[in-house]
Every structure is written in C-alpha cells, then in structure tokens.
Amino acid sequence: MTNPNNATITTVHTAEFTAGDALKIPTLRILRDDGSLYEGAVAPDLDKATALKMYDTMVFIRVLDERMLAAQRQGRISFYMQCLGEEAATVGSAAALDDKDMIMAQYREQGALRYRGFTLEQFMNQLFSNEKDLGKGRQMPVHYGSKDIYYMTISSPLGTQIPQASGYAYAQKLRGLNNTTICYFGEGAASEGDFHAGLNMAAVHKAPVIFFCRNNGYAISTPANEQFVGDGIACRAVGYGMKALRVDGADILAVYQATKMAREHALATNEPVLIESIAYRLGAHSSSDDPSGYRSKEEEEKWRQNDPISRYRLWLIEKGWLNDADDKATIETLRTEILDALKVAEKVAKPGIEHLISDVYAEPIPALQQQLDDLKAHIRKYPDAYPVTAGRLD
Structure with a gap:
C-alpha cells in the first residue's frame, strides 16, 4: 500500500486503542x-x-x-x-x-x-x-x-x-x-x-x-x-x-x-x-x-x-x-x-540613557529619537525624581 501520509500502517481487523502509557522511556x-556507580554502569x-x-x-x-x-x-x-x-x-x-x-x-x-x-x-x-x-x-x-x-x-x-x-x-x-x-x-x-x-x-x-x-x-x-x-x-x-x-x-x-x-x-x-x-x-x-x-x-x-x-x-x-x-x-x-x-x-554607574535606543536600528529612526528627547526633557523637568540620571543627560 502506498502511504502519502508518512505514517506507519499496520493492518488490524478489529478496532483497538493504543494507550497513552504505551511508551515508557527509562x-x-x-x-x-x-x-x-550503579551496578553495570560505566x-x-x-x-x-x-x-x-x-x-x-x-x-x-x-x-x-x-x-x-x-x-x-x-x-x-x-x-x-x-x-x-x-x-x-x-x-x-x-x-x-x-x-x-x-x-x-x-x-x-x-x-x-x-x-x-x-x-x-x-x-x-x-x-x-x-x-x-x-x-x-x-x-x-x-x-x-x-x-x-x-x-x-x-x-x-x-x-x-x-x-x-x-x-x-x-x-x-x-x-x-x-x-x-x-x-x-x-x-x-x-x-x-x-x-x-x-x-x-x-x-x-x-x-x-x-x-x-x-x-x-x-x-x-x-x-x-x-x-x-x-x-x-x-x-x-x-x-x-x-x-x-x-x-x-x-x-x-x-x-x-x-x-x-x-x-x-x-x-x-x-x-x-x-x-x-x-x-x-x-x-x-x-x-x-x-x-x-x-x-x-x-x-x-x-x-x-x-x-x-x-x-x-x-x-x-x-x-x-x-x-x-x-x-x-x-x-x-x-x-x-x-x-x-x-x-x-553595585557602585559602577548605570549606562547612558542614549543606550535605550541604540542597537535597535543601525541609526536611530526619527520616532525613537523623538521619544528619547521627550524623555530627557521630562527628566530635566523633574530632576529630584531622577537624581542619578538627571546629571548624566548630556
């Protein structure tokens, strides 16, 4: 019998299940x-x-x-x-x-x-x-x-x-x-x-x-x-x-x-x-x-x-x-x-904020650059909330 379905075909003449636990892997x-070592193990x-x-x-x-x-x-x-x-x-x-x-x-x-x-x-x-x-x-x-x-x-x-x-x-x-x-x-x-x-x-x-x-x-x-x-x-x-x-x-x-x-x-x-x-x-x-x-x-x-x-x-x-x-x-x-x-x-400085958009594209696209600029403006507006980053923006 040809087999276009790539499955092994063994013929039986009465229906029977293959149990889910038929395969036991040691x-x-x-x-x-x-x-x-276990006996017989190498x-x-x-x-x-x-x-x-x-x-x-x-x-x-x-x-x-x-x-x-x-x-x-x-x-x-x-x-x-x-x-x-x-x-x-x-x-x-x-x-x-x-x-x-x-x-x-x-x-x-x-x-x-x-x-x-x-x-x-x-x-x-x-x-x-x-x-x-x-x-x-x-x-x-x-x-x-x-x-x-x-x-x-x-x-x-x-x-x-x-x-x-x-x-x-x-x-x-x-x-x-x-x-x-x-x-x-x-x-x-x-x-x-x-x-x-x-x-x-x-x-x-x-x-x-x-x-x-x-x-x-x-x-x-x-x-x-x-x-x-x-x-x-x-x-x-x-x-x-x-x-x-x-x-x-x-x-x-x-x-x-x-x-x-x-x-x-x-x-x-x-x-x-x-x-x-x-x-x-x-x-x-x-x-x-x-x-x-x-x-x-x-x-x-x-x-x-x-x-x-x-x-x-x-x-x-x-x-x-x-x-x-x-x-x-x-x-x-x-x-x-x-x-x-x-x-x-733990005392080494954090990466520069520009790394948020580097490596995404060979050159940052305008949309990403705008988002970074907006983020920097936000940090400058609220420096007390970002004391570590605020002094490392430029």
Whole structure:
C-alpha cells in the first residue's frame, strides 16, 4: 500500500486503542547518592581537569545563587533566580558540547554560562545593569548573553528560544558547520505552542539541535501532574519522529554522557534529539515566589537528599581528584570573592540613557529619537525624581 501520509500502517481487523502509557522511556542513572556507580554502569571518559572544572562550576553557581538571593532580599538587586538542585543538569550538558555550539537558554542555566567562561565580573555587571553590562542595562537580572562564548541572550517569554534554536541549527547545517545548538527549557515551557512548532520544524527539516528539557517538577506553582498526564516530556519527541533520552538531572555523569551521545547523533545524522532531565527544583521559582504556598517542607527535604553537588563530590574524592579540606577552603574563598565583586559592581554607574535606543536600528529612526528627547526633557523637568540620571543627560 502506498502511504502519502508518512505514517506507519499496520493492518488490524478489529478496532483497538493504543494507550497513552504505551511508551515508557527509562531514566539513565550512573552515579548513586553515595558517590558510587550503579551496578553495570560505566562512568564517561573524563580527564581530571575537565572533571574538576565541572565540579568547580557547580560550586561557583551554588555560592553565587546563595549570595545573590541574599542581595535581592537586601534590596541591592531587583530579581534573582536560582538553579538550586539543577546544577548538574546545566553544567554536565555544557561540558559535553564544543565551545562553538550555540547555547539558547531559558533562565536557569547560569551553570552553562559559567562553564563557557563567563567571568564573575560579567555576572555582577549584568545583575546590577551597570554601564559595563554586555546588555547595556536593558535586561532584568539573570537575562544573560554573550556573543563571544556563543550564549544567546535570554528572553523572558517562555518558549521563544525553541523555534529559534531549530532555525539556528538548520542554518548551521546549511553552512556546513560541525556544530550543534542546545536549547534549554522547563517542562512548563513544553506546554507552549512554540515547543510543538519548534520540535516539528527541527524534525521535518533535520536540524542538528539538542532540546534539553529541565523537568524539575513545577512550572512556578503548578506541579507536573497538573500540567500533563503523559509520561513526562521525552515521549513527545518520539511523536515528532526524533530520538529521545531521559536522564537523572542530579547525576552529572549521566547528563554528560547523554548530552555527548545526543551531540554525536545530531551531527552524524543532522537530526534533532530531545533530552529530558529529571531533577527537583530545590529553591523557589524565583525571588518573587514563595513555594510554601504550594509544596511542603517535607517534600523539599526528601529531595534535598538527592543533592547533585554532594553526589559528585563523593565520586571525585573516591577517585583521589578532590581533597575535602581544600574543597571547604575553596568555598569560603568563593564567598569572599563574590561579595567583593558585588560591592564593586553595585557602585559602577548605570549606562547612558542614549543606550535605550541604540542597537535597535543601525541609526536611530526619527520616532525613537523623538521619544528619547521627550524623555530627557521630562527628566530635566523633574530632576529630584531622577537624581542619578538627571546629571548624566548630556
């Protein structure tokens, strides 16, 4: 039988349903909570320098998150988002990539950014939106971006980066580049229309993109079991005709291995792959969220035993690559360095007001220039309401 509909046709003679739970995707686990390997598991081939860079990045992000959430509570920055409990997912996946693979993040992937080389000063400049910020102060905190290290600037609306990643990866293929694009998003963003459009586009046009879904249990306050009844997110990829992997997102060795495998497949076949990371969001959704309103302390404590940093630390110590005493000293040093950098960045001047309209067009159009002129006139009229900006208009 010819098949113009591109669907597999198997003939039956009595009607029968295919159940929604017919496809069960297993979860890759390599590292136990005590730092030992599961029976039959094989650790990926990591050299000591890479393994320690992965660990140092996770620890840096944990300390940065701790310090900057406190800074937000003190009123020093306006907003913050932690990746507490998901450090292994973002760092392990970034470590498996080439430095010129494009990263399109959602907003909880500061681990991938740090692994690529984003400096402490660059983090602070963005968080304080000062004149040294690469984004010229036009983004809210944690909306990072860096052209130099192939990290696309983050957008607030959920899911926008998913079809963009499909298009970018398709362009990589057309240009003959031996690189892929990784696109991070949460399971809540997988409920957006852009998710379905982006995956279908990548599958049909054979774009070498890795879709990395962080299924952390909650879309802000909505638990996963109120978002969908299917077997997570990975099974949706199969429906679009692409390969899928599910991984323990608190197991950095498993995340690294899964991402390395996905990258190799994407480049060898020019086909997309979806990875679903299962790792509980230990912190609040953001500094504006209070998780006590929708989940219990007991639930949080249960998952806290699954800490990705502790698990990986034990494995490194067992291999003789990490000394526990030195590790504690490093954490204290980091706390000092981050606090010192914070104090410097918060005193740096804000960007000039002209940057509100720069980079929109090669040359500001008359309408934008008029709006800027009107704004300056308003500030001059009410200088007491804008004490910092009023003196820097010319």
